[in-house]
Amino acid sequence: MHIPDGILPVQVTAAGYAATAAVTWYSLRKIKQKEDSRQDIPKASLMTAAFFVVSLIHIPVPPTSVHLVLNGLMGVLLGYYAFLAILIGLFFQAVMFGHGGLTTLGVNAIIMGLPAIIATYVFRLSKIGNKDSPRKDGAFGFLAGLVAIGISVALFVVILLSNIPTDLNAAVEQAAIFTLAVAHLPLMLIEGVITALIVIFLRRVRPTMLSSL
Amino acid sequence: MGNKWIAVAAVIGVLVLSLLLPAPALAHGVSIQYTSDIEITIIAKYDSGEPMAGAQVAVYAPDDPSTPWLTGVCDDEGRFSFTPDASKPGIWDVQVRLAGHGGMVHIPVGEGTATTGGIGGIGGYSYLQIVLMAACVIWGSIGTAFYFRRRRPA
Numbered sequence: 001m002h003i004p005d006g007i008l009p010v011q012v013t014a015a016g017y018a019a020t021a022a023v024t025w026y027s028l029r030k031i032k033q034k035e036d037s038r039q040d041i042p043k044a045s046l047m048t049a050a051f052f053v054v055s056l057i058h059i060p061v062p063p064t065s066v067h068l069v070l071n072g073l074m075g076v077l078l079g080y081y082a083f084l085a086i087l088i089g090l091f092f093q094a095v096m097f098g099h100g101g102l103t104t105l106g107v108n109a110i111i112m113g114l115p116a117i118i119a120t121y122v123f124r125l126s127k128i129g130n131k132d133s134p135r136k137d138g139a140f141g142f143l144a145g146l147v148a149i150g151i152s153v154a155l156f157v158v159i160l161l162s163n164i165p166t167d168l169n170a171a172v173e174q175a176a177i178f179t180l181a182v183a184h185l186p187l188m189l190i191e192g193v194i195t196a197l198i199v200i201f202l203r204r205v206r207p208t209m210l211s212s213l
Numbered sequence: 214m215g216n217k218w219i220a221v222a223a224v225i226g227v228l229v230l231s232l233l234l235p236a237p238a239l240a241h242g243v244s245i246q247y248t249s250d251i252e253i254t255i256i257a258k259y260d261s262g263e264p265m266a267g268a269q270v271a272v273y274a275p276d277d278p279s280t281p282w283l284t285g286v287c288d289d290e291g292r293f294s295f296t297p298d299a300s301k302p303g304i305w306d307v308q309v310r311l312a313g314h315g316g317m318v319h320i321p322v323g324e325g326t327a328t329t330g331g332i333g334g335i336g337g338y339s340y341l342q343i344v345l346m347a348a349c350v351i352w353g354s355i356g357t358a359f360y361f362r363r364r365r366p367a
Contacts, residue, residue, distance in 0.1 A: 042358035049354035176312035
């Protein structure tokens with residue numbers, strides 16, 4: 001889901017950077033409004049490391065392969081820190097492994113970071129109502145993980161489809177993009193399950209970790 | 214008068230004959246020309262090592278970097294071969310793209326043609342290097358976490 005350098009026109013990459021700057025500014029503002037804005041930095045830092053490494057784990061989905069993103073989990077655990085953590089993680093992935101690219105850093109941050117913030121709010125829905133059970137938290141954790149990947153794939157597909165260069169055979173490229181999107185459907189379920197399991201586990205051992213936003 | 218015209222006609226006739234006659238006595242020169250066509254083969258793979266089967270390839274000649282000189286598709290092993298026009302020396306750009314993944318490789322053709330080359334991917338690093346790079350970033354994150362967790366003097 002990382003768009004590399006040289007795929008998108010300059011206008012799109014510039015727009016990606018502008019959008020990322022806006023979301024970063026908003027996230028920082030939200031973080032500053034918290035009582036102790038430094039309290040969640042250790043957690044965010046560790047999750048950045050997890051996000052950075054986890055993309056190296058490839059899951060084969062014939063005819064292609066996908067890798068874990070965990071942006072839903074980032075959103076559930078970190079709230080508005082998630083966007084910043086993902087931005088930093090993407091930067092290191094691009095510089096170290098050439099995964100993604102520096103010109104497309106802004107676009108990729110939107111593709112993966114924005115759904116993380118949405119996942120935060122999806123998970124927050126579990127706090128509505130009086131009933132509070134591990135099963136309910138787990139269900140909303142699953143939903144958050146699933147929705148985050150779903151939105152990421154949707155953004156990825158829309159950005160690519162609207163920027164197919166005229167030199168290419170558009171039909172072939174469209175088919176390839178849709179194949180890749182379909183390959184991400186199992187990933188939605190996998191990430192939903194991972195997010196749900198971690199939410200249930202943390203609820204038991206360290207419930208304070210889930211109370212961010 | 215009549216003799217003069219006959220003489221002119223004779224001279225023209227000799228000239229025409231000399232042009233029409235083959236000149237076998239001069240045919241000992243030999244012309245040998247050669248053209249060397251270098252076939253360039255690219256192999257496109259994802260950084261996981263999987264070949265980019267069915268990826269679209271666009272080849273750009275040095276004199277026109279905006280319109281593709283040739284387009285094609287990689288085979289199942291991610292291979293694509295083409296023979297660049299030797300009369301256009303310079304940097305040939307080959308772009309490979311599949312579902313938003315891909316890149317461009319710049320191949321010098323003509324003087325100083327490189328026999329191998331490539332771009333991108335984790336392929337350039339050994340497994341140990343990748344582990345070390347990942348470990349450095351993880352250690353940096355853990356260090357940051359510890360730094361912000363330290364007890365601040367009241």
